[in-house]
Amino acid sequence: MSRTLSPQEVADTNRPLLSTTLTMPGCDARGWVVVDSLVDGLAMGGTRMTPAVTERELAHLARAMTHKLALVGLPIGGAKAGIAPGPGAAVERHTVMREFGRAAAPLLHGGVYLGCDQGTTYADRQLAFEAAGYDVAARPGATRLTVGWGELWDHMADITGFGVAVAVLGALRASGAKAPQRIVIQGFGTVGRAVAHHLAAHGHRVVAVADVQGTIEDQRGLPVAALTALTGSDGTIDRARLPAAVRVHGSGRAWLHIDADVLVLAASASAVDEAAVPEVRAGTVVEGGNMSCTGPARRLLRESGRTVLPDVVVNVGGAAATGCVLAGLAPSDLPLPQLSAWLREWVSTRITRNCELVQELSASGSTDPVMHLLAAHGARRSPTAGALGV
Known part of the structure; x- marks a missing residue:
């Protein structure tokens, strides 16, 4: 389920625009996406996967993303995603990432890019994108690439x-x-x-x-x-x-x-x-x-x-x-x-x-x-x- 904040809450700069709990029925994990800000319909941030991650922590990290992107002059808002795996998630990591991708698909296609962060890898991100049917290179207005997204990030890992x-x-x-x-x-x-x-x-x-x-x-x-x-x-x-x-x-x-x-x-x-x-x-x-x-x-x-x-x-x-x-x-x-x-x-x-x-x-x-x-x-x-x- 998700909740859209009221205009008064949005006006309060201590609160994000959107905080969403993801439904992931096919795996032993909980997930959230927090969108702190939108600029020209875009927001972005990484996906953190740790047992102790919380919605509150994600709100702080999403706010930091808003600040980071503003400071380098990018017309994109800040967001952050989190996955708290249960005891059985380690043996079903692929399932967790696919369930996350399916649950986050509306957000990905709606302008919220969710990349890697602590506890997730480029391979995890690719699994989520495939499950969501999401191709960042196909996004209108994005830079046209001569290689796949995965190959670009293999080259840019550092x-x-x-x-x-x-x-x-x-x-x-x-x-x-x-x-x-x-x-x-x-x-x-x-x-x-x-x-x-x-x-x-x-x-x-x-x-x-x-x-x-x-x-x-x-x-x-x-x-x-x-x-x-x-x-x-x-x-x-x-x-x-x-x-x-x-x-x-x-x-x-x-x-x-x-x-x-x-x-x-x-x-x-x-x-x-x-x-x-x-x-x-x-x-x-x-x-x-x-x-x-x-x-x-x-x-x-x-x-x-x-x-x-x-x-x-x-x-x-x-x-x-x-x-x-x-x-x-x-x-x-x-x-x-x-x-x-x-x-x-x-x-x-x-x-x-x-x-x-x-x-x-x-x-x-x-x-x-x-x-x-x-x-x-x-x-x-x-x-x-x-x-x-x-």
Whole structure:
């Protein structure tokens, strides 16, 4: 069932335009889609699949998508989907994704693009799209592709991490820092690995990486390519095969205490809260994941003199590239290498500029530079949800 919010609720900016509970009778899972905003009949966001995901969490994430897309100048609203699998869902993953696709089909065809997020893969997304009979390349007004959607994203799998690395490199240039700088990365999934590779390629030293089992450290620099080869699809590093020189810390937040110049947060929400702020060693904190710092923690970090690059500015690569294609902003009929290069340049330019603005506003004493940027961009919210076909 779904519920369309009243005009009064829509006017309340703390509420989304639409919050929908999906009926998925053929599998052991619950699902939701939250649409925070519509711009020109479009909204987009990822699909998160975790046992603990909630409708409230999705509302916060959908709001963040509204902000991300507005800040890069895309004419698309924010949305987010969630799947909470039951105990039996692990063995019927394909069924879950197909049921999700069938249930979300009216929204997909009505202008709400639902891509990948924590807990879902490109293969999962393709199953959902097939079940929904949805082909993003066939959407009127979208960029015409010379390859399939799946092939494009196989080629662009690192784009979010690439955008985070662009933000780090820009912040280091602005500070006058020279390579090699010491980098700590909390989270070694798709985003964290891509950040590590891009920063290492620019001469910086990844001195520590954290996954769900704890933190590994080598102040001389971890071998990023070798480390990636030891990492499973879930972002967990095989400790048994690590070089002897690597120091292994147990579970907990050892990554906070490691001497470094840059801390990249690329895993769980609220990884740095108020209590953790005094423990942060790095002078630059980069939110490579969704809501990596709490609001009060961001403020305290800035007040302590640290540079903080927020998630809505740096964790936008995948959404921005997808949005360019959905909105038809990317040139049509380009061969894959040229399209990839165009999208990367577009993403890089906007992330770099927004990071510069955040740093300028922070230096001028702004306690919430993102709100200043959003006010300048003037994000729009549609007054109705009727265009969604639900």
